[in-house]
Amino acid sequence: MTVEVGRPPALRSQLNLWKPLWWAYPTWVVTALSAFGIYAFFAMIQKAGFAYPYLSPFYSPHIVISGLPISPAFYVAWVPLGFRLTCYYYRKAYFRSFLWEPPACAVADRPGRYTGETRLPFVLNNFHRYFLYVTLVVLGFLWYDAIRAFDFHGHFGIGVGSGIMLLNVVLLSGYTLGCHALRSLVGGGIDCYSCSLAAQGRHRAWSGVSLLNNRHALWAWASMFSVAITDIYIRFLIHGVFADPRWVS
């Protein structure tokens, strides 16, 4: 009779099933983030992201400083870039995929000493909360742009672009408002949620953020792709590839 000690059989078989595919997630992350980064860079250097009444999310808020030959997108790019780079979910994704520390569960780390986020540049990840504050302001501008996408020279209208812009800002809101730092901000540092009306309000806010937070990774990917798709759509309009189908009252 053989007595086996160690991992329970169910977990062991899960790991055995999973292990041959451990590379799938890092490969996906490297491919998707690299593709998005390259696309975003080329979209931002175009210096044009507006096809009336649609403004590309890469260019919002639209800041123009006369005399400076810099694309307006670069004045705001640091906000979403910093927010996503320091996001808890993306940290996990790029630590596993780009840095291999470790690339997956039950897979060995790359050789070398893991120093975590105690030194430059990764210690800067501790600024995530501050990126959140600025991102909330940018999110307000994106909502303004999405609402303005239904205004066609003073008349209410609905175009395919209006729908795309609205969907984009909803996905970005789901991602931003499900932030771990926001969850801690609205629900942390309190001992009793039922002791006052303000505390009860904070509990409701915390529950709402927690609901979004449950699918934070999904919101992260969906909102990243929606930003690219919105920009691609607007870029097609700018270059006259097709006209925006719309109804205007």
Ligand code: FES
């Ligand atoms: S943790 Fe992901 S946006 Fe804050």
